[in-house]
Structures are given as structure tokens and as C-alpha cells.
Amino acid sequence: MELNLERPLLFFDIESTGLSIVSDSIVELSFVKVFPDNHHEVKTWRVCPWDYTAGKQKGIDPGASQVNGIKDEDVANEPKFIEIAPEVVEWLKDSDLAGYNSTKFDLPMLAEEIERVRTYCESRIKSAKTSADKKEKAQKTLAAIDIDLHAKQMIDVQTIYHYMEPRNLKAAYRFYCGGEDFENAHSAEADTLATYEVLKGELEMYQQPDKFHDCALKNSVEFRSRRTSAHRGLCRKTDTWKKQRTYHQFRKA
Numbered sequence: 001m002e003l004n005l006e007r008p009l010l011f012f013d014i015e016s017t018g019l020s021i022v023s024d025s026i027v028e029l030s031f032v033k034v035f036p037d038n039h040h041e042v043k044t045w046r047v048c049p050w051d052y053t054a055g056k057q058k059g060i061d062p063g064a065s066q067v068n069g070i071k072d073e074d075v076a077n078e079p080k081f082i083e084i085a086p087e088v089v090e091w092l093k094d095s096d097l098a099g100y101n102s103t104k105f106d107l108p109m110l111a112e113e114i115e116r117v118r119t120y121c122e123s124r125i126k127s128a129k130t131s132a133d134k135k136e137k138a139q140k141t142l143a144a145i146d147i148d149l150h151a152k153q154m155i156d157v158q159t160i161y162h163y164m165e166p167r168n169l170k171a172a173y174r175f176y177c178g179g180e181d182f183e184n185a186h187s188a189e190a191d192t193l194a195t196y197e198v199l200k201g202e203l204e205m206y207q208q209p210d211k212f213h214d215c216a217l218k219n220s221v222e223f224r225s226r227r228t229s230a231h232r233g234l235c236r237k238t239d240t241w242k243k244q245r246t247y248h249q250f251r252k253a
Contacts, residue, residue: 005036009155010095014106015068017049018061021108025049025058026081027070029110031091043091046070050080052120082117086144089114093147098155111149118145169194176201199224 003009011032018024030044049058057076065071081088099106121138124130130138165171173182173194182197184190206217217224 002038003034005034005038007036008095009034009098010092011098012102012106012110013099014109015070016064016109017058018064019105021105021112024061024064024109026109026113027060027075028068029088033091033095045084045088046075046078047084048075048078048080050082052082052116081113082120082141085114085117086141089145089147092149092152096153096155097149098157101156101158103154103156103159107149107154114145114147114149118142169198172198176205 011034013030014026015028016024016026026047027049028044028046030042032040032042034040049060050056051058057072060070060072060075097107121142124138125135125142169191170181170185174180177194177197182190182194185194203217203219206213209215
């Protein structure tokens with residue numbers, strides 16, 4: 001189904017040096033701008049993450065590089081965000097926004113990156129050491145990045161997904177046990193019996209590996225216990241590396 005739009009809707013995604021909104025920076029930014037007539041335009045930037053105070057490139061956390069495949073040397077010769085900020089804001093200005101998990105990470109990260117540019121330009125303008133032509137350049141950049149991202153309408157596709165397809169016991173029972181709800185949900189006995197039925201349904205469904213599942217679910221308590229423990233470790237890594245693609249498997253599902 002095509003989107004019903006009155007103004008452009010801009011989907012965006014960020015890859016970064018790490019997970020800290022305050023101290024990490026963008027290394028890749030991609031926009032897909034969908035217009036009311038449903039044609040779309042795509043723009044992607046690679047960015048050299050820059051420490052404006054130290055005047056040098058920021059390092060990419062090795063854990064982030066494992067996830068996004070981007071290393072320090074890959075972006076060393078790319079433009080700094082301050083150099084692309086006016087173009088980025090021009091893409092943003094007339095659009096509503098959309099993304100996946102973007103309200104928690106991408107939007108704050110993008111807003112923070114723009115704010116860093118704003119702060120740097122303001123400091124250049126105030127400094128007595130800054131030449132007149134550089135002050136003028138900083139003023140032009142300030143004018144070009146005048147935008148409040150948090151005032152825009154934002155669609156987070158992940159929020160809709162989690163609302164429409166909840167991951168709770170009732171949903172698991174419907175999925176694995178024939179599509180019906182069970183009675184007396186949230187009573188201890190009913191929930192326990194439903195959990196028993198769900199495990200049997202899981203064993204029935206995952207008897208063979210397929211393109212989405214790398215192994216069968218063996219009918220063995222020891223095996224299932226190991227899989228549960230491994231998933232706990234995976235979840236910790238995913239929590240630590242936000243958008244991370246186990247992240248690739250979960251966030252785009």
C-alpha cells in the first residue's frame with residue numbers, strides 16, 4: 001500500500017562510532033525521502049567523526065565496527081558533519097520523519113550532531129582569534145542549520161510493530177498453538193499451562209533448520225537451556241549495541 005502523504009516523509013538511519021548520544025558521532029547517514037506523489041529520493045553520506053574541541057578524528061569503537069562494518073580508515077577522508085550539515089538540514093526542512101527505533105537513538109543522535117555544529121560555529125563567531133572571513137562562514141552555516149528536529153512529526157515503525165505484534169505470552173500462544181487466545185490469562189495456573197503448550201508448539205515448529213533459523217530446536221532440556229542462556233548473552237550484547245544487527249535480524253524484522 002502506498003503512503004497517504006500531505007508533505008514529504010523522510011525515513012532515516014544512522015551508523016555511529018558508538019552508542020553515547022553525548023560523546024559518539026555519526027559515521028554514516030542515509031535518507032529516503034518519500035513525496036506526496038509517492039516517488040522517492042535517496043541520499044547517503046559517509047562522515048568523518050570529528051572532535052571539534054580537540055581538532056581531530058574520533059575513533060570508532062571496535063564493537064560498533066563489528067556491527068556496521070565501518071572502520072576509522074574508511075571515513076578518514078570523508079567530509080566532517082559540519083561540511084554536510086547545511087545539505088542535511090535542507091533535506092530535513094520540509095519533511096516529517098520516520099525510522100526504526102529512531103526516537104530512542106537516531107533522532108537524538110542527529111539532533112546532537114547538529115547542535116555540536118551550532119555550538120562550534122557560535123564559538124568561532126565569538127572568538128577574537130577567528131578571522132573575519134571564517135566568522136562569516138560560521139554565520140552562514142548557523143543560518144543554514146536552523147532547525148528543531150524535536151518539533152517535527154515522527155513515525156517510529158518499531159513502536160507500531162511492537163504495538164501491533166506484541167511479544168507476550170498471549171501472542172506466543174496464538175502463534176504456536178493454533179491462533180486462539182487461552183482463557184484466564186494472567187492467572188498463574190492458566191499462564192503456566194499456556195507456557196507448557198507454547199514450548200510444545202515451538203518444538204513442533206522448529207524441527208528442521210531453515211533460512212531464518214540456523215539449527216533445529218532439539219527435544220532436550222539441556223539443549224533448550226543452552227539456547228536460552230545463549231540468547232541472554234545475545235540480548236545483553238544487543239542492549240549494549242543498540243540498533244545492532246543481530247540488530248540486522250531483529251530490528252528489520
